[in-house]
Amino acid sequence: xxxxxxxxxxxxxxxxxxxxxxxxxxxxxxxxxxxxxxxxxxxxxxxxxxxxxxxxxxxxxxxxxxxxxxxxxxxxxxxxxxxxxxxxxxxxxxxxxxxxxxxxxxxxxxxxxxxxxxxxxxxxxxxxxxxxxxxxxxxxxxxxxxxxxxxxxxxxxxxxxxxxxxxxxxxxxxxxxxxxxxxxxxxxxxxxxxxxxxxxxxxxxxxxxxxxxxxxxxxxxxxxxxxxxxxxxxxxxxxxxxxxxxxxxxxxxxxxxxxxxxxxxxxxxxxxxxxxxxxxxxxxxxxxxxxxxxxxxxxxxxxxxxxxxxxxxxxxxxxxxxxxxxxxxxxxxxxx
Numbered sequence: 485x486x487x488x489x490x491x492x493x494x495x496x497x498x499x500x501x502x503x504x505x506x507x508x509x510x511x512x513x514x515x516x517x518x519x520x521x522x523x524x525x526x527x528x529x530x531x532x533x534x535x536x537x538x539x540x541x542x543x544x545x546x547x548x549x550x551x552x553x554x555x556x557x558x559x560x561x562x563x564x565x566x567x568x569x570x571x572x573x574x575x576x577x578x579x580x581x582x583x584x585x586x587x588x589x590x591x592x593x594x595x596x597x598x599x600x601x602x603x604x605x606x607x608x609x610x611x612x613x614x615x616x617x618x619x620x621x622x623x624x625x626x627x628x629x630x631x632x633x634x635x636x637x638x639x640x641x642x643x644x645x646x647x648x649x650x651x652x653x654x655x656x657x658x659x660x661x662x663x664x665x666x667x668x669x670x671x672x673x674x675x676x677x678x679x680x681x682x683x684x685x686x687x688x689x690x691x692x693x694x695x696x697x698x699x700x701x702x703x704x705x706x707x708x709x710x711x712x713x714x715x716x717x718x719x720x721x722x723x724x725x726x727x728x729x730x731x732x733x734x735x736x737x738x739x740x741x742x743x744x745x746x747x748x749x750x751x752x753x754x755x756x757x758x759x760x761x762x763x764x765x766x767x768x769x770x771x772x773x774x775x776x777x778x779x780x781x782x783x784x785x786x787x788x789x790x791x792x793x794x795x796x797x798x799x800x801x802x803x804x805x806x807x808x809x810x811x812x813x814x815x816x817x818x819x820x
Contacts, residue, residue: 487597487674488656492517492800501655507636517800519544519793526553533576534561534627536620541574542721545791545802546763550574563623568722569785584620585612592619592645593666601678603662604671621645703778703808708741710759710809712784712791721785728783733771739811740773740781749811756814761807764789767814780809 489498493514503510516524522544524530544550551573554560560576565586571579587594590608597603618626622643629639641647646666653663658674665672683689703709715736717725727734739759741751751757755770759782766789768782775781782790784804794803 487659488652492520497657498655505651505654519795519800519802522550522553523793525557528556530557532559532561533557534563534624535570536563536624537565537722539568539570539721539785541570542568542785542788545788545804546793547573547785547789548764549793550788563620566722582623583617584623585617589613589617590619592621594645595649595662595665597674601673602671603659603665603674605665605669621648701806707761707808707810708745708778708780710761710780710782710787710790710807711805712787713781714784718783731771731773735769736783736786737766737768738771738782739768740771740775741811742775742777742779743772745777746770746772749813751811751813755816758812758814759787759790759809760812761790761792761809763792763807766790780811 489495489502494502494510499510499512502508518540521530522540525533526549541547541550541554554570554574555576557576559578559580560574561580561582562571563582563584564571565584567581571581587596587606588609589612590606592608594606594608595603596606625639625642628637632639642651646664649662649665653660658676660675661670661672682691684691686692701709715724715728715733716730717727724736726736728736731740733740739757746752751770753770753772756767757770759766759768759780766782766787773781788804790809791802791804791807794807795801796803
């Protein structure tokens with residue numbers, strides 16, 4: 485989504501090309517990143533929200549606070565191929581869940597950009613479950629045409645995927661080859677992103693490395709450093725399995741810790757403990773893992789109950805990888 489401009493602030497060249505193409509002046513003030521959007525909802529500053537896919541409730545820190553914030557929105561419309569926690573805990577006063585066509589149900593050609601910088605084409609496949617269902621593109625375009633005043637953008641024409649790709653080819657640097665891909669079927673690499681020789685876009689052609697200083701962070705006595713992570717069979721916050729074959733866990737309600745730390749506290753495998761901090765608490769089972777002493781790991785997004793609303797000032801990323809927590813046994817340990 486970042487390639488086509490979905491970001492708190494539009495890239496300068498992207499905004500210039502889009503403005504020239506459609507004859508509009510785009511705003512230059514930054515929008516809101518994810519957490520700032522939820523904070524705006526908590527302050528009652530969002531009357532209506534249209535959310536495309538994803539799971540904003542589960543992706544936000546401090547789950548109790550996030551639920552209350554999202555529930556203050558007047559009208560929430562989710563466009564989602566799968567049910568998730570946001571449809572329950574993140575609902576507004578009035579909530580619609582619109583199920584769009586999945587990629588393999590689309591009658592029109594679609595594309596996707598891979599993590600390896602390839603843009604690939606998909607012709608769709610299975611027939612949709614219902615004739616009433618629409619693609620995400622059609623839902624957005626028809627909503628825009630119905631709600632927004634007349635202007636230079638013909639949203640009705642943008643129900644055609646090929647028309648959207650022609651616009652992308654003209655606006656997004658490196659995406660010229662996407663125009664006509666429904667006919668050529670040729671995947672391509674986005675130009676300007678892959679280096680085939682050791683020369684970079686600097687004055688002397690050499691790379692410049694920038695060390696990032698580590699923040700001062702030390703858990704207090706009795707505290708552990710806590711990080712959250714995904715399991716092997718997990719895709720973002722929407723689809724995940726109970727089993728994590730990477731770490732040998734058959735369930736997700738666990739806290740992983742160094743075995744020596746557990747012995748020091750008199751804890752044994754599968755003992756029930758409470759993991760708590762100033763943000764929240766979660767009751768889970770003890771599991772041993774290859775972690776350095778003084779560290780804990782728990783599964784995201786469940787452990788967001790323990791993640792505070794503190795963010796990195798540069799990236800605006802919450803502290804999912806570095807917060808603190810304490811352990812309290814809820815039952816006596818049983819020697820293995």
